[in-house]
Amino acid sequence: MSIFDHRKALADIPHRPGVYQYWDAEDTLIYIGKAKDLRNRVGSYFNQDNQMNGKTRVLVSRIRRISFTIVDTEIDAWLLENSLIKKHQPRYNIMLKDDKTYPWIIIKKEAFPRVFWTRKMIKDGSTYFGPYASVGMMHTILELIKETYPLRTCNLPLSPENIAAGKFKVCLEYQIGNCKGPCQAHQSLPDYEDSISEIKDILNGKIGNVIREVKQIIKTAVEDLNFELAHLYQKKLQVLEKYQSKSTVVNSSITNVDVVSIASDERYAFVNYLKIMNGSIIQTQTIEIKKKLDESDEELLSIAITEFRTKFNSTSREIIVPFELNLTDENLKFTVPKLGEKKNLLDLSHKNVLFFKKEKLNQYEKLNPDLRTDRILAQMQKDLMLTQLPVHIECFDNSNFQGQYPVSAIVVFKDAKPSKKDYRHFNVKTVEGPNDFATMEEAVYRRYKRMLDEGDPLPQLIIIDGGKGQLSSAVSSLKKLGIHNQVTIIGIAKRLEELYYPGDSYPLHLDKKSETLKVIQQLRDEAHRFGITFHRKKRDQGTLKTELEAIPGIGKTTADKLLRQFKSVKRIKLATEAELAAVLNKSQVQTLLKYFSNPAT
Template sequence: MTKEENEQRLAYLKNIVLNMPEVPGSYQFKDETGTIIYVGKAKNLKRRVSSYFLKEVDRFKTKVLVSKIRDISYFTVKTEEDALLLENSLIKKYNPKYNVLLKDGKTYPSIVVTKEYLPRIFKTRNINKKNGTYYGPFPHISAMYNVLDIINRVFKPRRCHFPITREGIAAGKYKTCLEYHLHNCMAPCVGKQSYEDYQENIRQAREVLKGNTRELGDWLYKLMEKNAEMLRFEQAEALKQRYILLREFVAKSEVVSHTITDVDVFSITDDELRKHAFINYIHVTNGTINQSFTYEYKRKLDETDEDLLLTAIPEIRERFGSHAKEVIVPFEMDWKLKDAEFFIPQRGDKKHLLELSEMNGKQYKFDRLKQAEKLNPEQKHTRLMKELQNKLKLSKLPYQIECFDNSNISGTDAVAGCIVYKGMKPSRKDYRKYNIKTVSGPDDYASMQEVVRRRYSRMIEEQTPLPDLIITDGGKGQMEVVREVVEDELKLSIPIAGLAKDDRHRTNELLFGFPPRVIGLKTDSELFHVLTQIQDEVHRYAITFHRDKRSKHALHSELDDIKGIGPKTRDLLLQKLKSVKKIKEADNQLLTDILGTSKGNLVYAHFHPTEPAPAV
């Protein structure tokens, strides 16, 4: 598109905006093919839509959207809630490219009460409202089976699949089945249970599905007492058993407060990159939680948390058929609902409900993250690298991390180790061992400087990739001596961090910067565990190298210093004479008898250098 064509496009769109009314409504952006690419809502259509064409719009994704718009249409409504509902229905109808996406890939089961002559109650994943009334969905399958179990045990709806009719019952077409003999059904199909009694049971089952268990329990208790007063003891006993089962079921539910009757609760949890949001919904009826569900939404235009909640609340309330007059939310909402009010609790039971909703949202986010990382382990490593990058405010992802450690005993057999992690995983082929050459005595700082100088001087010379982050096994002192070499001597710009230990020699803090400062990092977090693994690995590597070197030194024999005498000759001498002392004391004849003339003379001459060489 040329500059002139773009100017004509913007002029056309701005002319539409100028003629828009200043009333609530929904607007639709269309592309060059006439396809709706975005549906929005507004309390003031003219003011909201004109904001898209202001020069100060700086969000990249919004600029992309605006560049795709070729036409604008809109609908006006009377109230803010009508605008919300209209937006919701249009998004469902057209599924616009740039609108928030509800990631509802999994169909959760619901419980249906059919519209048959003798209704059935069972679970289903196929929703067809012509066939019955649906309750749910149930994200937790165990909770759904608990509800079905109490309904089957208490109200005994029929479980057969026959299309039972009034005429069929009157004609005696049906027979009792096994469920009747197992006391799971009271056989309304053969008239052993009256139609009115069966329908009353179904009505009560609906109350359980709606969450009105307390009111139903009170009604059953009063009916039981009434039957007992009228000396109908069998009916009273049956009602008593039903009441007890219902009370046990309610006891297992989350009881919040008997003063809270009908409330919706919404909370929102973001992921680390703010690409997705998890909106948890809790419905409370008569003080008891009877619905809890978390939806995942994908942001398309960097929508705010308020935008997402405003999109989700009407849709979720519609899905669950909620008409609660009070909606608990975590922050102020600019919009209003026609038949409900937003409420932000500060304390008490409603505050507890909001915290419970937030906890469920965070748990859902954690579960989704773990599930994704099981399918793609690299995703976890990338997440940890990004987290470390954000914590340290690094300019690039710390893909290659190197860590150093020294090991010696009073300065003897001094060595150092360097380990390399790539993508948060050990790259053992890149590990390096160093014998300390220029430092005498137990000077850890000087040893560290020697090793760092040798490593990065060689990497510069060989032009191999330098690390994205250096981690020292120590605190401020170790960081400073490494910085002196890396930055002051070698003129390299490599970030340096340190892992400091407490009095019990346990890693307790991450240091970074110049001068070093403590980085806020929970010691029970995954990132902290990975960093301590790096520290433990470099410590293990350096200690193992030091032990190997010390062991070789301890096993060194004076025989190894004799030029021309190899391990086999040495072992033969030790086998015959048992010790180096006896080898030293042996005469030339004995040594030549064991080793032969040439090697025997070499060994004898080594231990008796002042004596003349024996005649050959």
């Protein structure tokens, strides 16, 4: 394999904005990128100090040739990059996933234009509006148009010559008032085109302009005592105002603005787009992006904005975004709102993208449950600031009754799910009286001393059910074993769900809806349940032994034998003489039978 001399290639690359392309040993295009400064950006890939991820290192190792295209501005580079990625679809560029064919509303290029919806865009001079991600919204608009403007629906060739020759007759649509009959010259072309002009305004979100014109017609008609025309347009006004009230989401002064927001995780990003005209959302869509090289949200948002503006033919000069973008263009303004109507729009877009992300990830996780596990573990690693994925987690909890029958329980989660075969109980051996701290110290020491002796792998995370005191006791045991720097250990306080780290005075508070907190709570609750169950069993056995030992002639050893055989005092009472004789001698059998037949004596 030939060695690529990146220094020689860099020497030919200028400090100018543009697009760079990476080619492999087979001269296949494998990556396309944009840059404000081509040499600096390409050089950063070969910087030894660059903390790049594994996929990027693989990409760099395959580069054998670099080509580039210089452009005038960074925005030009932005547009060219998007165009080239769509054309060549290089292996290491992100995938914009949008497998749906969205519908458009078309105003057909013909005499007396028809208005209808289609999924195919044909370059025949017709005017297209959309695409509409919400089919319901599209049909609502078409219903508004049908209810307000009588238009033809036939596909007759209504040329002036054909109409003049009387080649056509009006149909049922004319009879019921859905069409004004242009086929027989009952409606003139200028009158028809006035309706088409108003429809274009509605589809462009300029419904306010149409309403003002309709109001003026009503006013003039009333002044001219043409009440029939005024009534006709009053009905049209009601329909238009009803539609406007449903579609207006912000102040109508906000016009011709694009809004974008993003939500991402380790594998995917989701970007929502809203097109605002006169305070109304006239177009919206959310796309999914599959990451390839751990791209930043800024990079992904920039690519998505180009995709949306191209697809929706946007001419907006203002784009509302959730954070600053490293893009400069005198013809574009990027706004990061903090308050007001524009912030409300950004919040609305963000709600949409979060909902879309949740729905998509749920679909993927139903098909592949391992995806959910990976996502939760990655989120826990991030939330708890861990150095590795918490694939193996152990949680400790103590139980005692007024200092008696102290026990400690440990539950184990692997891949964020209970591993019940690994649960363990500890009968406390070295602690006298109610000392929760010493009990925790003994349990933690015994657990990991045994794991070290048997060569078992340590967990990535240890959780202590308790506050600072129990946590300090557990850390003390880990230090005695010399493993306190090998695992992460945290404590969870019972009352406020506070998480404590060793040596940190201030607790960590996770969002109450956080999946990380839910997993920790599940661990804590499971450890408590498991510990309490064992503690009650031990306490009950202790109480039963005390009762049996109080019977004259039955000592501690005999009481142990009886409980092992019959499990409870009730079963001992119901046992036959033969069953008792299998455990006890003849004298002990008679003693028990006499006691249970008359326990008061």
